[in-house]
Amino acid sequence: EIEMTQSPVTLSVSPGERATLSCRASQSVSSNLAWYQQKPGQAPRLLIYGASTRATGIPARFSGSGSGTEFTLTINSLRSEDFAVYYCQQYNRWPPLFTFGPGTKVDIK
Amino acid sequence: QLQLQESGPGLVKPSETLSLTCTFSGASISSSSYYWGWIRQPPGKGLEWIGNVYYSGSTYYNPSLKSRVTISLDTSRNEFSLNLTSVTAADTAVYYCARVDYGVNWYFDLWGRGTLVIVSS
Numbered sequence: 003e004i005e006m007t008q009s010p011v012t013l014s015v016s017p018g019e020r021a022t023l024s025c026r027a028s029q030s031v032s033s034n035l036a037w038y039q040q041k042p043g044q045a046p047r048l049l050i051y052g053a054s055t056r057a058t059g060i061p062a063r064f065s066g067s068g069s070g071t072e073f074t075l076t077i078n079s080l081r082s083e084d085f086a087v088y089y090c091q092q093y094n095r096w097p098p099l100f101t102f103g104p105g106t107k108v109d110i111k
Numbered sequence: 112q113l114q115l116q117e118s119g120p121g122l123v124k125p126s127e128t129l130s131l132t133c134t135f136s137g138a139s140i141s142s143s144s145y146y147w148g149w150i151r152q153p154p155g156k157g158l159e160w161i162g163n164v165y166y167s168g169s170t171y172y173n174p175s176l177k178s179r180v181t182i183s184l185d186t187s188r189n190e191f192s193l194n195l196t197s198v199t200a201a202d203t204a205v206y207y208c209a210r211v212d213y214g215v216n217w218y219f220d221l222w223g224r225g226t227l228v229i230v231s232s
Contacts (some may be wrong), residue, residue, distance in 0.1 A: 003174065036218040038158075045207055045222035046158065052216040089158055093217040098146065098171050100160040100217070 004028050004092055006103035014111040015080050023106045025073040025090035034093045037066055037075045040105075041086045049088075050075065077108070085110055113137040115208050115223035123202075123230050129195040133208030133223060140189045141166045146211035147191045148219065149182060151204040159204075163211055164191055198230045 005028040015021045025035065033053040038046035048057040050066035053073060063078040077084055090103040119131035133147070140147065149161040162172035164182040172180050181194040195202060205227050209219040 034216065036216070038219075045225050046219070047222070048218055048220050051212075051218040051220075055216070057218075057220065091158075091160075091218070095217075098163060098211075098213065098217055099173070100148075100163075102150075102158040102160065104157045 004031060004094070004101055006090055006092055006101050008088075008090060008103040008106045010106060011104075012107045012109060014109055016111045017080055017082060019080055019111075021077040021080055021084075021108050023075040023077075023088055023108070025068075025075070025103050027071045027073075027092055030070045031092040031094075033069045034095065035066075035068070035073050036091045036093070037064075038089045038091065039084075039086045040089065046089060080108070082110075084108065113210075113221055115210065115221060117206060117208050117223045117226040119226060119228070121227060121229060123198055123228060124232050125199055125230055126197055129193070129198050129202060129206075129228055129230070131193045131206055131208075131226065131228070132190050133192070134188070134190045135210075136189070139186075140184065140191065141186045144212070144214075146171075146213055146217075147182075147184065148209050148211050149193045150207045150209060150219070151202075152207070152225070153201075153204045161193065161195075161206075200230050202228070203230045204228060 035053045037050040040046040054066045146163040148163040184191045205225040207225045208223045210221040212220045
């Protein structure tokens with residue numbers, strides 16, 4: 003079973019700055035990785051899939067990179083609405099099994 | 112507008128079966144382009160994938176829950192359901208239903224708002 007880790011647990015960033023979030027898989031997942039944003043009391047929202055493709059309607063300040071076991075979500079010029087918890091999620095092609103990372107909380111510095 | 116809406120009891124007794132339904136509106140659940148899934152989130156914790164179902168009825172479950180989970184689809188009602196047997200307090204969580212876009216990539220692109228289920232006597 004593939005395990006996902008995320009770092010840091012909490013990231014304190016000032017508005018307007020850049021946030022860099024990391025996600026690591028215990029074995030290669032190729033580019034089979036997605037990122038989600040979750041705000042308190044809300045369902046998660048898809049940000050990135052295929053490691054680097056932005057979902058529909060997601061601003062360009064969100065970008066994803068990486069492949070294999072190391073992935074990064076970068077948020078440029080943080081805005082107040084970006085403070086949230088971010089989860090990575092890997093998927094096995096076949097059988098289709100999914101694993102989420104434990105999350106990184108981005109809060110206001 | 113496409114929407115998913117979870118429904119079901121908010122309180123379940125230990126050892127009983129948790130049953131939830133997710134109703135899809137705005138399109139047909141019979142599309143061959145998607146799977147349909149359940150994800151849960153214990154209070155203050157992270158997300159855990161439970162399982163997926165395809166319009167054909169094929170299912171795939173989290174190995175850690177497989178012995179207790181059944182997910183089924185009712186195309187006539189445009190809904191899919193989750194049954195989780197022999198629940199304990201550890202099953203207390205917000206349960207989300209979601210649509211799975213698949214192909215080159217697999218991801219949850221549409222989510223319900225979630226429903227809190229508490230397991231307690």
